[in-house]
Amino acid sequence: MTRTIKTEHFDVLIVGAGISGVGAAYHLKDQCPDQNFVVLEGMESFGGTWLMHTYPGIRSDSDLYTFGYRFKPWTGTPIATADEILTYMGEVIDENGLDQHIRYQHHIDSAKWCSKNKIWTLEGMRKDTGDAVRFTGKFLWMCQGYYKHAQGYTPAWKDLDKFKGKVVHPQTWPDDLDYKDKHVIMIGSGATTATLAPAIAADCSHVTVLQRSPTYFIPGRNENELVDKLRMLGIDEKWIHEIARREILHLQNHFTRRSFEEPEAVKEELLAGVVKYLGPDYDIETHFTPKYRPWRQRIAFVPDGDLFEGINSGKASMVTDEIERFTEKGILLKSGKELEADIIITATGFNLSVLGEINFSIDDEPLDFAETVTYRGMMFTGVPNMVWIFGYFRASWTLRVDLIGDFVCRLLNHMKDKGLKAVVPKLRPEDKDMPLLPWMDPENFNPGYLMRSMHLLPRRGDKPEWQHTQDYWVEKDELPKIDLDDPIFVYK
Numbered sequence: 001m002t003r004t005i006k007t008e009h010f011d012v013l014i015v016g017a018g019i020s021g022v023g024a025a026y027h028l029k030d031q032c033p034d035q036n037f038v039v040l041e042g043m044e045s046f047g048g049t050w051l052m053h054t055y056p057g058i059r060s061d062s063d064l065y066t067f068g069y070r071f072k073p074w075t076g077t078p079i080a081t082a083d084e085i086l087t088y089m090g091e092v093i094d095e096n097g098l099d100q101h102i103r104y105q106h107h108i109d110s111a112k113w114c115s116k117n118k119i120w121t122l123e124g125m126r127k128d129t130g131d132a133v134r135f136t137g138k139f140l141w142m143c144q145g146y147y148k149h150a151q152g153y154t155p156a157w158k159d160l161d162k163f164k165g166k167v168v169h170p171q172t173w174p175d176d177l178d179y180k181d182k183h184v185i186m187i188g189s190g191a192t193t194a195t196l197a198p199a200i201a202a203d204c205s206h207v208t209v210l211q212r213s214p215t216y217f218i219p220g221r222n223e224n225e226l227v228d229k230l231r232m233l234g235i236d237e238k239w240i241h242e243i244a245r246r247e248i249l250h251l252q253n254h255f256t257r258r259s260f261e262e263p264e265a266v267k268e269e270l271l272a273g274v275v276k277y278l279g280p281d282y283d284i285e286t287h288f289t290p291k292y293r294p295w296r297q298r299i300a301f302v303p304d305g306d307l308f309e310g311i312n313s314g315k316a317s318m319v320t321d322e323i324e325r326f327t328e329k330g331i332l333l334k335s336g337k338e339l340e341a342d343i344i345i346t347a348t349g350f351n352l353s354v355l356g357e358i359n360f361s362i363d364d365e366p367l368d369f370a371e372t373v374t375y376r377g378m379m380f381t382g383v384p385n386m387v388w389i390f391g392y393f394r395a396s397w398t399l400r401v402d403l404i405g406d407f408v409c410r411l412l413n414h415m416k417d418k419g420l421k422a423v424v425p426k427l428r429p430e431d432k433d434m435p436l437l438p439w440m441d442p443e444n445f446n447p448g449y450l451m452r453s454m455h456l457l458p459r460r461g462d463k464p465e466w467q468h469t470q471d472y473w474v475e476k477d478e479l480p481k482i483d484l485d486d487p488i489f490v491y492k
């Protein structure tokens with residue numbers, strides 16, 4: 001017997017209730033009060049990244065003045081734990097009545113656009129009941145993040161299965177993992193390692209951080225002097241939030257520009273920050289001097305230098321080498337040295353997810369995003385009535401959530417005012433001979449998960465309107481000025 005699936009209709013369908021989806025819902029409610037919408041979230045609650053990652057010490061590496069929304073003051077320390085971020089997001093949901101719009105445990109598998117009816121149909125399954133679900137909507141706002149949530153990336157190391165101890169990926173951290181007095185090897189050198197190693201080092205017998213190549217770190221105190229002073233003066237939290245944001249963004253802009261214009265000087269400054277903690281005798285050259293220019297990969301902030309304190313205390317140590325193969329007791333390195341461990345933590349990153357692993361089709365034709373060209377990293381040629389939030393790497397992700405929120409609401413209001421039902425970005429005659437390049441210039445930004453899967457992502461052109469420039473400081477002025485009557489937008 002075939003069960004009929006109830007179809008629910010909304011003006012806007014949002015996929016994902018992470019920091020992007022909750023921000024999208026807020027902006028819709030605030031700027032388009034007459035659009036009804038639903039947020040479809042596969043997990044049991046909101047938060048996305050901050051709900052899913054539960055490894056010890058999980059925290060932001062951005063300051064929360066800019067990782068928080070522009071409309072809701074952040075009142076805690078600049079770097080926040082996942083729990084603090086979830087509390088903040090929960091307040092945004094409560095204070096704005098967003099809960100009634102969110103459907104948890106709703107995993108979406110397919111998205112179909114019908115040109116005749118100008119409607120998206122999303123189908124999926126309720127994870128709690130197993131029931132099939134179907135939603136239709138005029139506009140689709142994809143807020144599903146950028147990496148596969150089910151499983152992190154683990155390279156295919158030789159003889160991994162021979163290791164007799166436990167292998168754990170931070171993305172799927174077992175609640176009952178007992179690391180007390182254990183020898184731990186942590187593979188990887190990014191933000192996760194910088195967070196996790198100091199969080200567990202005191203309890204472990206020893207943590208060895210094994211990295212193939214070093215990463216840049218910015219050690220600093222987890223406080224903001226300007227904020228503390230303004231608060232002491234009794235300034236309103238809304239003002240403090242805005243002033244702190246402006247100051248941080250001003251300083252980050254300066255830093256980012258300098259890392260392009262004078263990379264050597266910036267590199268020396270970053271390394272000097274590490275020397276300050278580890279002392280002149282530590283082998284900074286081997287373990288903390290990356291081969292790449294600053295900002296080609298995210299630079300991890302180390303609050304209060306805790307990673308370096310762990311090294312100074314003797315509880316953590318760095319090994320920069322390559323893995324030859326796993327052994328029963330641990331890892332044999334290319335140098336011939338063998339590292340022994342009870343637990344090996346693979347902080348080796350993500351698997352990129354292209355649009356939430358949802359099967360997309362346009363008028364029953366399967367959609368391959370790699371064949372589309374991106375309009376400003378948020379819309380795609382040939383894909384009507386859809387926007388994706390892909391944030392910034394060199395600045396907080398959420399800055400773009402607010403900017404794209406304004407853009408989508410302006411676009412929806414424009415279409416409503418003019419009685420337009422569909423919009424799709426299209427290359428103009430002057431774009432005909434434009435070179436089509438991979439989503440991101442590897443010279444600009446090249447983390448492993450992007451490099452491994454770039455071929456799956458939409459392409460970019462060589463003009464700012466046909467790429468995600470990753471430049472908040474330009475976009476903050478340009479996105480609000482986008483002319484919605486530009487021939488790039490084809491309306492129906």
Ligand SMILES: Cc1cc2nc3c(=O)[nH]c(=O)nc-3n(C[C@H](O)[C@H](O)[C@H](O)COP(=O)(O)OP(=O)(O)OC[C@H]3O[C@@H](n4cnc5c(N)ncnc54)[C@H](O)[C@@H]3O)c2cc1C
Binds near residue numbers: 391
């Ligand atoms: C450990 C860690 C620390 C980070 N720290 C920072 C930081 O300090 N600063 C910064 O700017 N960035 C940071 N990032 C990047 C971070 O992922 C983004 O900043 C941001 O949280 C992404 O939010 P999002 O809502 O776009 O995506 P996510 O947080 O990934 O949320 C997407 C949501 O969509 C849901 N979803 C996906 N597919 C489907 C589907 N098919 N059906 C239904 N629901 C679906 C998921 O369940 C999830 O809840 C960090 C990332 C990690 C992993």
